[in-house]
Amino acid sequence: MPIQIILIFSLISIFYIYFGYPILIHALSLIKEKYINKKNIQPTVTIIIAAYNEAESIKETVTNKLKLNYPHDKIEIIVVSDESTDETDNIVTAYCDSRIRLIRQTPRAGKTSALNLAVPFAQGEIIVFSDANSHYDSQALRHLVANFADPEVGYVTGKMIYTNSDGTMVGDGCSAYMKYENFLRQAESKTGSIVGVDGGIDAMRKDLYQRMNPDQLPDFVQPLMVVTRGYRVVYEPKALLKEASLKSSHDEYRMRVRVALRAFWAISDMKHLLSFSLNPLFSWQLWSHKLLRYLCFIFLLSAFCSNIILLGCGWSYTFLFVLQCSFYGAALITSTLESSGKTSVLLGFIRYFTLLNLACAQAFVKFLRRQKQVTWTPRKG
Helix, strand or coil, X not given: CHHHHHHHHHHHHHHHHHHHXXXXXXXXXXXXXXXXXXXXXXXXXXXXXXXXXXXXXXXXXXXXXXXXXXXXXXXXXXXXXXXXXXXXXXXXXXXXXXXXXXXXXXXXXXXXXXXXXXXXXXXXXXXXXXCCCCEECCCHHHHHHHHHHCCCEEEEEEEEEEECCCCCHHHHHHHXXXXXXXXXXXXXHHHCCCCCCXXXXXXXXHHHCCXXXXXXXXXXXXXXXXXXXCCEEEEEEEEEEEXXXXXXXXXXXXXXXXXXXXXXXXXXXXXXXXXXXXXXXXXXXXXXXXXXXXXXXXXXXXXXXXXXHCCXXXXXXXXXXXXXXXXXXXXXXXXXXXXXXXXXXXHHHHHHHHHHHHHHHHHHHHXXXXXXXXXXXXXXX
């Protein structure tokens, strides 16, 4: 029966996206590991921070970068204020340090344009991209640049750790999801290049930087451009970054819609990398880790709808339907449990999983309508 085929295909696709691909890429990393020739090098570094109305966090972030365990004469910091209307500019200019530079972008044009504006002024051999609320471990920079001793490495991303001191389920789910992502990046890095990076702690060779369109997602498109030029994009788990997770599901959802929308456009712009004739391994990774992941909501929806149609055709379909309803029901009741002080890592992950796929669905509709989002608002930790 065609409807049964749809259900089975949907379930297999969901399993492959979240379990099959991780198992396969991990197995491949064990069979054929591609090593990185790391060395303790100290190239000049420019840290670029794009900021829009970040008065609450910019001072702490800049101070954090100044305290990194790295030769002070080899670090410069460029803060690009995207036409901020608060005290962001004044806070940055108040530093009496020649290593810190403020560039004001007017009119407001978004993070990608801010990076395009700042890079030509960078003096460092290595460019590091930091968010305005990103706090690095004191050794993070040393661990990042050590990878560039290998001439095949063009881009490096660190390890993001989400914190949620208030114990919210959004934070639990976000943290669990990042552990899952970091597991994938570890395996992908061993096989050659990773597909996804963290925009808050990324580094690349300055001479590899290419200008991007204002609507493109920099921490997705720029690494893909590096891969296109024949260099590796790798993961450095010792370069640690701590960021506060979003406390509100609404804030997290809005952020995920924006990221997913820009990711769809990024994949569209770099669709040549989906062709297996160019780089079969990386194409498989891009399909599995990114495109299919962003489209997983289609398989989730088709599995649910086809399951409804098959109710009454056997106890197994009834059991599967109850299982799906319980899963989505758990995602709905977490807010009630959270308000009563009851938290669970498992429930937090279920809620976050559902939130991510709903965000991808809305982003895909926006993409089909040819909508784009260039500017952003600060994350609320």
